[in-house]
Amino acid sequence: MTEKLATIAFDADDTLWENEQFFRMTQERFKELLADFTEADHLSERLLAAERRNLGQYGFGIKGFVLSMIETAIEVTEDRVPASVIRELIAAGQEMLRHPIHLLDGVEKTVRTLAEDYDILLVTKGDLLDQERKLAQSGLGDMFDGIEVVSNKTPDIYRTIFARHNTAPERAMMVGNSMKSDVIPPIEAGAWGVYVPHNYTWEIEHAEAPSAHPRFHELPRLTELPGLIDAIQKS
Incomplete structure (x- = not known):
């Protein structure tokens, strides 16, 4: 189970x-x-x-x-x-x-739906002021139970974040468009990693997919995330 x-x-x-x-x-x-x-x-x-x-x-x-x-x-x-x-x-x-913020298709509905049943975190790299500005303009801020702006994304950083929010890594999932930052490190930390590719990805963020790992999944679009989570919960 x-x-x-x-x-x-x-x-x-x-x-x-x-x-x-x-x-x-x-x-x-x-x-x-x-x-x-x-x-x-x-x-x-x-x-x-x-x-x-x-x-x-x-x-x-x-x-x-x-x-x-x-x-x-x-x-x-x-x-x-x-x-x-x-x-x-x-x-x-x-x-x-x-530059004004442009949400990707289905983001608001997907996050809002999941926020009804799960603790929702934002884990992002980048400049603190700029990320705060984008979050404020996005209209998504009230959906998150925690905001983490970090200098890098490593297994240890993910473990620290999950511990700070009282979640064991095996009960956490990280979702993002960077294989190098959003998928591989959380899996190595013991969590799930879900890759949702974007049309453009910075060259520095490319990495080989851990395709054979049981906690790795790839989705063509974020709107399919609730269905994936339901399937995991029933397994």
Whole structure:
């Protein structure tokens, strides 16, 4: 008999609302601004390398992304990037921080339905102020029993979060669009991991699916989550 689920945790960006598409739009603008200095493919590689390098210092989110773009612009132009380009990159980041929230299809109904029977958590990476802004604009805030904005998502962090909310890992489920952050670590912590892919996923978040693991599931859309949970509870 499977241990009954008590807590359902959700990732935020690209699980509940759109996010990565705005990074990609800004990155296209970045390429346009630096088109006279380097090839677009080379620029993308350099930017991704800077983002990887800077995660430990800036963390996840828009502010770190903008700083990585500026750093990359300085590097590829050998310190010749015009101040006007830097100004446009900063403005692009500010625009991203002001962008209205767009919930993904069926999110509100799905979360509200599950909130009737389960403790609902939000577990997200990123800048605290930006994530608080997005949650406030989403209209979902009153549905969550706990909000966790973390610098990284590891098995130990998930164990700590579940313990803080009085839930054993085997009675918890994490749902998200990142195999690397939302699926593999909670499974390693003893919880369930449900992968709901998004059209756009940041390269850094890619990882091999633990397809053979009994606590791993993949759903084509979030609206199928209540049915999956019902099946697990009856098993």
